[in-house]
Amino acid sequence: MKHSKYLCKAEDSFLVFKFSSEGSKGLVQKIVIYTETGSENVYNLGFGDYDSQTGSMSDRSVTNNGDSAKVLATVAATVYTFTEMNPAAWIMASGSTAARTRLYRMAITNNLSEISEHFAIFGYNCEGRWEYFVVGKAYEAFMITRKENDDTL
Amino acid sequence: MKTHTTSKGVTVIIDNSLKKFKGRNLFPEKLKRANEILAHAGVPDLKKLKNKC
Numbered sequence: 341m342k343h344s345k346y347l348c349k350a351e352d353s354f355l356v357f358k359f360s361s362e363g364s365k366g367l368v369q370k371i372v373i374y375t376e377t378g379s380e381n382v383y384n385l386g387f388g389d390y391d392s393q394t395g396s397m398s399d400r401s402v403t404n405n406g407d408s409a410k411v412l413a414t415v416a417a418t419v420y421t422f423t424e425m426n427p428a429a430w431i432m433a434s435g436s437t438a439a440r441t442r443l444y445r446m447a448i449t450n451n452l453s454e455i456s457e458h459f460a461i462f463g464y465n466c467e468g469r470w471e472y473f474v475v476g477k478a479y480e481a482f483m484i485t486r487k488e489n490d491d492t493l
Numbered sequence: 494m495k496t497h498t499t500s501k502g503v504t505v506i507i508d509n510s511l512k513k514f515k516g517r518n519l520f521p522e523k524l525k526r527a528n529e530i531l532a533h534a535g536v537p538d539l540k541k542l543k544n545k546c
Contacts, residue, residue, distance in 0.1 A: 345503070347504070347505075347506065348505050348506070349505065349506045349507070349508035349511060350497070350505045350506070350507065350508065350511065351507070351508065351509045351510075351511040351512045351514075351515065352497075352507050352509060353515070354497075354505075355515055356511040356512070356514045356515055357505070357511075358508070358511055371514065371519070373514055373517075373519055373520075375518065375519075375520070375524055377524065377527050377528055377531055378528045378531060378532070379528075379531045379535070379536065382527075382531060382536060384520070384523060384524050384527040386519055386520035386523055386524070388519070388520065397519045397520070399520055399523065417501075417503050420499055420501055420503065421497070421499050421503060421505055424499050424500060430536050432527050432530070432531075434523065434526070434527070436520075436522070436523065460537075460539075462537045462542075464530055464534065468533055468534055469534055470534055470535075470536070470537035470538070470542070471537075471542060472537075472542055480530075481526075481527070481530055483536065483537060490539050491539070
């Protein structure tokens with residue numbers, strides 16, 4: 341994504357990233373975490389607001405800092421970093437609400453040509469099947485992997 | 494300060510205090526749903542999808 345991004349911190353296996361959103365609501369810490377699923381090499385991308393005082397995490401809070409494009413670009417950048425270190429990985433992502441999933445779909449659509457340079461992108465459709473991402477179609481979840489893993493391309 | 498720069502020129506600051514989050518299931522509902530989808534549909538079957546196109 342060619343938008344500006346926040347500077348991230350990460351631990352040295354690049355499974356956990358942290359950055360601060362800055363805007364009208366002040367500084368809000370964001371965490372991106374790649375969690376192993378029950379399938380080998382498939383990770384779930386989780387992302388939310390972190391409250392350092394309580395130690396709690398929420399993927400449902402509405403920060404309203406006016407920087408959603410920059411936040412999403414930063415999260416997208418963690419995908420690049422994580423998959424450089426884990427090139428065989430498949431990453432699954434979805435919103436915590438249908439509205440957020442739609443937001444992620446729009447972000448993918450708006451940056452599709454750039455993303456498609458390096459990644460194969462799939463959507464989980466209403467028939468309960470994976471398909472190559474189609475612009476304008478609603479999906480419950482998304483899966484992304486480096487193009488090198490798609491030997492049909 | 495240790496940093497890592499990706500091939501796309503994105504710099505990440507290494508902060509191993511973040512290791513405390515590793516292995517913690519911070520988004521249990523999302524992970525549960527992800528595992529349900531994977532149990533039902535697996536990962537994309539690339540050959541099958543390619544034949545469909």
